Amino acid sequence: MxxxxxxxxxxxxxxxxxxxxxxxxxxxxxxxxxxxxxxxxxxxxxxxxxxxxxxxxxxxxxxxxxxxxxxxxxxxxxxxxxxxxxxxxxxxxxxxxxxxxxxxxxxxxxxxxxxxxxxxxxxxxxxxxxxxxxxxxxxxxxxxxxxxxxxxxxxxxxxxxxxxxxxVGPRLRHGVIYDFIMKLRKNPNVLEVLGDGTQRKSxxxxxxxxxxxxxxxxxxxxxxxxxxxxxxGNLDAVRVLDIAKIVSEVLGLRPEIKLVPATEDGRGWPGDVKYMTLSISKLMKLTGWRPTMTSAEAVRKTAEDLARELWR
Ligand code: NAD
Known part of the structure; x- marks a missing residue:
């Protein structure tokens, strides 16, 4: 076709x-x-x-x-x-x-x-x-x-x-995992996290x-x-602070985490949705499809993929 x-x-x-x-x-x-x-x-x-x-x-x-x-x-x-x-x-x-x-x-x-x-x-x-x-x-x-x-x-x-x-996955060039890797490439000692770190998404x-x-x-x-x-989407979600931890671990670093909330309720920027998990029941019922990795596993694997692509 x-x-x-x-x-x-x-x-x-x-x-x-x-x-x-x-x-x-x-x-x-x-x-x-x-x-x-x-x-x-x-x-x-x-x-x-x-x-x-x-x-x-x-x-x-x-x-x-x-x-x-x-x-x-x-x-x-x-x-x-x-x-x-x-x-x-x-x-x-x-x-x-x-x-x-x-x-x-x-x-x-x-x-x-x-x-x-x-x-x-x-x-x-x-x-x-x-x-x-x-x-x-x-x-x-x-x-x-x-x-x-x-x-x-x-x-x-x-x-x-x-x-x-x-x-997320190889070739990703925007979003939090990419952002963390680029920041740590510049300064491996400090990682600036947008928001209060409790944002939790799938x-x-x-x-x-x-x-x-x-x-x-x-x-x-x-x-x-x-x-x-x-x-x-996925059946579960992961917190931004945990993403920071996973990315640092994959890169073999222990940076100081600096939280930068942009709004009173701790969002990364105005317009940032703080909590997001989608119901995927409809798709699972219609097709039988299911995710094979959790959110945290997807983040870790992507950090490994991007480290191979970008970390030097
Ligand atoms: P991406 O930036 O990697 O890909 C977008 C592509 O569109 C790029 O190749 C870019 O060059 C091209 N493009 C942009 N404006 C164009 C224009 N005016 N004319 C022709 N080409 C143009 O982004 P992505 O993450 O691959 O996202 C793909 C789609 O999925 C987008 O519609 C995005 O909004 C949607 N989406 C992505 C995510 C995610 O987590 N990555 C989540 C929800 C929705």
């Missing part, structure tokens, strides 16, 4: 492309290489260096299915630069949906996020929980989901929104996330419903 992956040079997108190529699909990657890297793109895939903010980004590109994984994933930046997130995450998603409508794409799989729930009242949070984002990034993902759902109902394009928890290793993504997509193709939103 001919499949287009936007953001296919990025962390999750490049692993997804590897999977789709392994499965025998014909894959086209669309990426502007803003955070993605050419060397992450599978050699068997076709790379189109284009910017999804341009309305005509899709000229000459066709596919039966599009996985829309391009985005600016920096939640912190969305607080200080909301317009960047509007353009990269709302406008770009609209341009992808318009291209899908105009070229007869059958299925769109959209990389959404746990941040659409904000400070959820129920944890683990089920898909039925309301949209209550507390960051512009989360708002942009919710906007993307609503547009996808509307294109599904109005134009008959099947759409799956995957609300990812924190996904982490899923990339191979588990890819199994879940492929199985959820295959399930959508069998369903009558044109639109589905599914959580993809």
């Amino acid at each position: 001919r499949i287009v992956v936007t953001g296919g040079a990025g962390f999750i997108g490049s692993h997804l492309v590897d999977r789709l190529v392994e499965m025998g699909h014909d894959v086209a990657v669309v990426d502007n290489l803003s955070s993605g890297r050419r060397e992450f793109v599978n050699k068997a895939a076709e790379l189109h260096v284009r910017d999804l903010k341009d309305a005509d980004w899709g000229v000459g590109i066709r596919g039966e299915v599009v996985f829309h994984f391009a985005a600016n994933p920096e939640v912190r930046l969305s607080t200080t630069e909301p317009v960047v997130h509007f353009n990269e995450n709302v406008l770009a998603t609209f341009n992808v949906l318009e291209w899908a409508r105009q070229t007869g794409v059958k299925t769109v799989v959209f990389a959404s996020s746990s941040t659409v729930y904000g400070d959820a009242e129920v944890i683990p949070t089920p898909e039925e929980a309301p949209y209550k984002p507390i960051s512009v990034y989360g708002a942009a993902k919710a906007a993307g989901e609503v547009m996808c759902a509307t294109y599904a109902r109005l134009y008959g394009i099947k759409c799956l929104a995957i609300r990812y928890a924190n996904i 982490y899923l290793y990339i191979t588990d996330a890819m199994d879940a993504t492929i199985q959820a997509w295959q399930k959508l193709e069998e369903e009558k419903e044109p639109y589905m939103a599914l959580n993809v």
Whole structure:
């Protein structure tokens, strides 16, 4: 099958492309290489260096299915630069949906996020929980989901929104584990931790996330419903202070931990969700998928992966 992956040079997108190529699909990657890297793109895939903010980004590109994984994933930046997130995450998603409508794409799989729930009242949070984002990034993902759902109902394009928890693994170039490694590379004696360190969130290793993504997509193709939103995360969570400990251990360091809370209630930055675990019962029931590693195991394995990639 001919499949287009936007953001296919990025962390999750490049692993997804590897999977789709392994499965025998014909894959086209669309990426502007803003955070993605050419060397992450599978050699068997076709790379189109284009910017999804341009309305005509899709000229000459066709596919039966599009996985829309391009985005600016920096939640912190969305607080200080909301317009960047509007353009990269709302406008770009609209341009992808318009291209899908105009070229007869059958299925769109959209990389959404746990941040659409904000400070959820129920944890683990089920898909039925309301949209209550507390960051512009989360708002942009919710906007993307609503547009996808509307294109599904109005134009008959099947759409799956995957609300990812924190996904981690090799090639990751943002988020807390990457941040800790880069800080410790600069100064191995002190580790600055954003927030009061008690933030507790769910982490899923990339191979588990890819199994879940492929199985959820295959399930959508069998369903009558044109639109589905599914959580993809782990069954448990891990505290930021424990992540600091794991990363330091993996690097063989014992840095002094310096806590830097940005808000009175100890968040890392305004818009940081403090506690996040998603309910994954729906996905487990639909597909039989289960995570094979805990959050702490996923963090440790990622710290080892990134140490190999970045620590010198
Ligand atoms: P990433 O930054 O590694 O990948 C994003 C890719 O999109 C990059 O290759 C980048 O160059 C490309 N891109 C950005 N803007 C573009 C544009 N205007 N035109 C073309 N390409 C563009 O991030 P990631 O962690 O791999 O995230 C992939 C997707 O999953 C994103 O949509 C992100 O919001 C979502 N997500 C990620 C996580 C996570 O924990 N990593 C969690 C929830 C949701």
